[in-house]
Amino acid sequence: MIDFREKVEKQMFDRQYSVDDIWANYTYFPKAVLPVTEKANVLLAHHPGDPPLSMMNGVARVFINYAGYKHVRPRSLNYNYASFRRIEAAR
Amino acid sequence: MSCVTSSRNCNSGTDQRERSHRHHCKCRCPAHGSKGKLEVFDAVLDLSRPACMAAFFRHALDTQRGARGCLGRCSGREFALKIIVQFISLCRGDIANLAQLAGRLWTSALTAARKPSHASVPTAYRARRIQVGQPGRDEDIDKFNTFLRDCGRLSIPTSHIDFHPGNTCTTKMIETREAMRLASSA
Numbered sequence: 001m002i003d004f005r006e007k008v009e010k011q012m013f014d015r016q017y018s019v020d021d022i023w024a025n026y027t028y029f030p031k032a033v034l035p036v037t038e039k040a041n042v043l044l045a046h047h048p049g050d051p052p053l054s055m056m057n058g059v060a061r062v063f064i065n066y067a068g069y070k071h072v073r074p075r076s077l078n079y080n081y082a083s084f085r086r087i088e089a090a091r
Numbered sequence: 092m093s094c095v096t097s098s099r100n101c102n103s104g105t106d107q108r109e110r111s112h113r114h115h116c117k118c119r120c121p122a123h124g125s126k127g128k129l130e131v132f133d134a135v136l137d138l139s140r141p142a143c144m145a146a147f148f149r150h151a152l153d154t155q156r157g158a159r160g161c162l163g164r165c166s167g168r169e170f171a172l173k174i175i176v177q178f179i180s181l182c183r184g185d186i187a188n189l190a191q192l193a194g195r196l197w198t199s200a201l202t203a204a205r206k207p208s209h210a211s212v213p214t215a216y217r218a219r220r221i222q223v224g225q226p227g228r229d230e231d232i233d234k235f236n237t238f239l240r241d242c243g244r245l246s247i248p249t250s251h252i253d254f255h256p257g258n259t260c261t262t263k264m265i266e267t268r269e270a271m272r273l274a275s276s277a
Contacts, residue, residue, distance in 0.1 A: 013256075017256075021224070025224040029228075032229075032232045032236070036240060045252070046254070047253040049254075049258075050258075
């Protein structure tokens with residue numbers, strides 16, 4: 001981990017993205033996609049954040065633990081999440 | 092009995108088929124002398140390796156027809172198939188490519204197996220403009236929605252998203268022989 005932080009990690013974008021930024025972006029995405037998935041009868045799977053680091057290359061990572069996935073609920077997005085129920089294991 | 096074929100480590104379709112059969116298959120096979128019945132065949136298809144796909148579909152079709160090859164001795168009626176379809180790329184996920192892939196997968200393999208139990212599309216959709224909220228993300232969302240509608244039309248049951256833009260594993264893209272763009276390790 002120390003080697004990664006010192007030798008590999010770099011800021012990928014012009015600024016850092018916090019947890020709130022990522023959540024805001026994430027919330028925007030499924031709201032636009034889920035109606036289409038339900039109509040098309042396609043299930044969406046979600047790739048977990050691997051490796052489970054809270055910050056990587058200047059970007060916060062939110063799907064790294066149970067709390068992150070728990071945050072993705074119908075109540076939090078004000079949407080029926082029946083079509084969004086599969087979580088793919090990290091490869 | 093379970094006959095598991097993973098295409099990840101194979102370089103040759105023929106080798107894969109023979110190795111899989113030799114090591115795992117319990118069907119009646121005069122060539123290899125094994126006994127028993129092949130009941131379940133789990134296949135992990137790597138669409139980036141056409142040889143593996145070709146071997147798999149030859150296997151499926153041979154099994155269905157029972158016409159040639161040692162695997163043709165397996166009873167198609169007792170042959171169940173679980174497929175995990177990998178690497179259906181979204182970058183080139185237009186309806187023509189999907190139709191081609193679906194035709195190869197669904198028509199050949201699932202018709203041969205008759206008992207598809209699971210299918211998924213593990214290659215995730217990752218668009219940086221969506222993930223970090225940059226201008227133009229609506230275009231990427233429309234692209235993904237089009238892909239989802241095409242999946243629905245082709246009876247592809249699942250799709251897959253990715254939301255960790257800072258991952259160093261997705262910094263390069265490579266072209267495969269299937270003319271698909273796949274994320275590769277940096």
